[in-house]
């Protein structure tokens with residue numbers, strides 16, 4: 001299996017030991033990430049932006065996710081592999097099950113799905129069939145057209161309480177992990193305390209059980225004029241991709257990344 005075992009993921013939060021996750025879309029960089037100490041590889045639908053050059057993740061298909069998952073699987077050396085269900089794949093329980101089956105057959109060990117309470121029926125069916133699920137909450141990029149941009153979520157008491165309640169209910173329904181994107185750091189800390197399952201953060205402050213970044217961001221590569229606030233270029237001052245990824249691993253493990261300059265306030 002993997003260095004990060006499902007047992008560890010499901011039974012306990014890591015004791016002071018932050019989980020380090022990084023996106024991967026192909027074999028060679030997946031191997032570099034493993035060599036640098038990354039514990040979990042995410043085949044993110046962000047590939048629609050950084051690999052395909054779209055301005056959102058919406059064009060990505062299940063077959064494309066399965067193709068990149070298979071590529072990453074071949075380069076993987078013991079990291080825990082999870083893949084995103086792309087836009088609309090979870091629109092019905094049946095389509096969510098079919099898409100998850102494709103990703104798991106391609107090599108994923110867990111699927112990540114954007115959403116909230118409405119995912120519970122799908123979540124339960126997946127768990128009953130041996131598929132661990134990570135629920136991606138907060139800024140869910142597949143909702144960009146409803147949000148009106150990539151904006152911080154969970155600001156204001158009502159929105160914050162709803163995220164806390166949803167996180168607890170999703171844990172209760174069988175979610176194996178949560179991912180919080182672009183929420184105030186204090187809210188992410190509250191949610192992380194409120195559940196037993198691991199919580200991974202991106203733009204969610206330092207208190208979550210682990211961190212994730214898009215590999216291109218870590219390497220200082222961007223198609224946009226300005227990278228998101230939560231991004232740090234770990235390539236700066238280093239002379240290899242592997243050294244940059246290793247610096248990210250080290251910075252997450254030591255608690256040095258993310259810093260206050262990378263987080264959002266309520």
Ligand SMILES: Nc1nc(=O)c2c([nH]1)NC[C@@H]1CN(c3ccc(C(=O)N[C@@H](CCC(=O)O)C(=O)O)cc3)CN21
Nearest residue numbers: 046049050057141150151152214216217227228229230
């Ligand atoms: N390269 C890359 N990195 C990512 O982290 C990423 C992708 N692509 N594609 C899919 C989504 C889109 N993401 C994004 C994109 C932009 C912001 C952004 O610019 N956010 C503003 C916050 C605005 C506010 O204050 O509400 C920022 O200043 O960081 C955030 C997440 C995260 N994901």
Ligand SMILES: CC(C)C(=O)C(=O)O
Nearest residue numbers: 023044045046202212
């Ligand atoms: C940014 C992470 C969390 C993601 O969902 C992706 O890369 O698609």
Ligand SMILES: [Mg+2]
Nearest residue numbers: 044045046084
């Ligand atoms: Mg994604």
